[in-house]
Amino acid sequence: TAHHQQDQETTTTTPITRFQQYLRINTAHPNPDYSSAISFIQSQSQLLNLTAHLFHFSPSKPLLLLTWPGSNPSLPSILLNSHIDSVPAEPSKWLHPPFSALRDPSSGHIYARGAQDDKCIGLQYLEAIRVLQSQFNYKPTRTIHISYVPDEEVGGFDGMMAFVRSKEFEGLNLGFVLDEGQASVGDEYRVFYADRSPWHVVVRAMGTPRHGSWMFDGGAVENLMRSVEVMSRFRENQLDLVKAGLAGYSDVVSVNPVYLKAGIPTPNGFVMNMQPSEAEAGFDIRFSPTTDPDLLKKKIADEWAPASRNMSFEITEKGPLRDYLGRPLMTATGNSNPWWPIFKQAVEAAGGKLSKPEILASTTDARFTRQMGIPTLGFSPMKNTTILLHDHNEVFLKDTVYLEGIKVVMMAIEGGGAGGVAGGWC
Numbered sequence: 001t002a003h004h005q006q007d008q009e010t011t012t013t014t015p016i017t018r019f020q021q022y023l024r025i026n027t028a029h030p031n032p033d034y035s036s037a038i039s040f041i042q043s044q045s046q047l048l049n050l051t052a053h054l055f056h057f058s059p060s061k062p063l064l065l066l067t068w069p070g071s072n073p074s075l076p077s078i079l080l081n082s083h084i085d086s087v088p089a090e091p092s093k094w095l096h097p098p099f100s101a102l103r104d105p106s107s108g109h110i111y112a113r114g115a116q117d118d119k120c121i122g123l124q125y126l127e128a129i130r131v132l133q134s135q136f137n138y139k140p141t142r143t144i145h146i147s148y149v150p151d152e153e154v155g156g157f158d159g160m161m162a163f164v165r166s167k168e169f170e171g172l173n174l175g176f177v178l179d180e181g182q183a184s185v186g187d188e189y190r191v192f193y194a195d196r197s198p199w200h201v202v203v204r205a206m207g208t209p210r211h212g213s214w215m216f217d218g219g220a221v222e223n224l225m226r227s228v229e230v231m232s233r234f235r236e237n238q239l240d241l242v243k244a245g246l247a248g249y250s251d252v253v254s255v256n257p258v259y260l261k262a263g264i265p266t267p268n269g270f271v272m273n274m275q276p277s278e279a280e281a282g283f284d285i286r287f288s289p290t291t292d293p294d295l296l297k298k299k300i301a302d303e304w305a306p307a308s309r310n311m312s313f314e315i316t317e318k319g320p321l322r323d324y325l326g327r328p329l330m331t332a333t334g335n336s337n338p339w340w341p342i343f344k345q346a347v348e349a350a351g352g353k354l355s356k357p358e359i360l361a362s363t364t365d366a367r368f369t370r371q372m373g374i375p376t377l378g379f380s381p382m383k384n385t386t387i388l389l390h391d392h393n394e395v396f397l398k399d400t401v402y403l404e405g406i407k408v409v410m411m412a413i414e415g416g417g418a419g420g421v422a423g424g425w426c
């Protein structure tokens with residue numbers, strides 16, 4: 001009957017409707033709904049007979065680890081990681097509400113915060129496992145773990161960092177990790193073998209407070225502005241290298257001002273006839289693993305915040321720069337890394353093409369698994385897609401791209417395709 005048919009329609013889910021369900025859970029900071037997201041993922045994983053383990057490295061920040069046991073548990077296992085949390089969204093600046101996961105039927109675009117970063121991969125992992133089980137009756141040789149971690153967007157310290165330092169993590173005996181990457185505007189998939197490292201740098205200036213009418217050397221705001229000028233010039237030079245094609249976007253040091261703070265506040269503004277005695281500015285600085293952090297530190301001390309001009313600075317390092325053996329956090333993408341050719345073959349077996357491996361301009365939880373010495377690639381299978389992470393109207397372009405990505409993940413899990421286990425890692 002018509003009634004019966006309607007019931008069926010509302011209970012039938014597809015990869016796209018499951019993706020939408022996950023996107024509708026508001027896991028944006030500052031109050032991410034981790035528990036609803038984890039319940040949803042767990043309900044999905046039960047259908048796939050995956051075992052689930054819940055960690056609480058911080059009481060309000062659960063971390064879910066799913067496991068698909070392999071037939072040979074003595075082999076190093078594989079981890080497929082994604083984070084549950086998202087950056088905030090400003091609904092008034094969106095075309096459709098950021099947690100509606102509305103699918104525009106004419107374009108296939110799905111609107112949601114987290115669509116690209118990175119709930120897509122979180123569910124593509126599960127969809128790939130679902131297809132491998134239901135259509136191929138596939139059973140992995142290596143154990144496969146899938147992690148859903150909190151806290152990535154605010155540094156990962158209570159999420160992935162705590163996890164990699166746990167006894168349980170050591171027990172996983174991981175050989176290889178896939179984590180998030182970034183969309184590709186072209187027809188090739190992008191893969192990332194390193195992240196840039198972030199420093200949050202506060203530059204402070206002190207100066208003599210003087211009457212607003214007085215021209216003199218060494219006022220605090222003037223001191224700060226001189227530093228801002230020097231840093232802006234460095235920033236422009238770095239950007240020029242990129243524009244001239246002499247360096248990749250992630251090879252240069254980015255220096256971006258994120259706040260300026262000065263002045264003596266009044267209830268409705270600032271005192272206008274006093275030159276204040278303090279001023280500060282905050283910068284997001286990122287540099288590749290090939291940049292010498294000591295040289296950069298020296299540049300900040302000598303040129304950007306020189307004590308001779310009454311300047312000081314504070315660097316907050318947001319994570320490790322070296323692995324446990326003192327090596328830069330880079331995963332080899334050549335024959336020295338036995339996982340690399342298998343990964344590449346897997347993407348190709350799914351009909352995809354990889355562009356030249358890159359360093360990610362931003363930073364992910366991959367730095368923590370690389371720190372442990374585990375080869376880790378950043379890979380979000382999105383091609384022909386505008387890069388919209390952290391932007392208004394973060395859309396997944398489009399549903400067909402999402403479905404194709406599932407196939408790529410499937411091949412990655414299977415370890416290179418070739419129609420079976422042979423030649424792959426599983």
Ligand SMILES: CSCC[C@H](NC=O)C(=O)O
Pocket residue numbers: 152153154155156198318362363364
């Ligand atoms: C500074 S560590 C926070 C990591 C964050 N990750 C995604 O955007 C980033 O800012 O790159």
Ligand SMILES: [Zn+2]
Pocket residue numbers: 083117118152180364
């Ligand atoms: Zn992310």
Ligand SMILES: [Zn+2]
Pocket residue numbers: 087117153389390
């Ligand atoms: Zn992000």
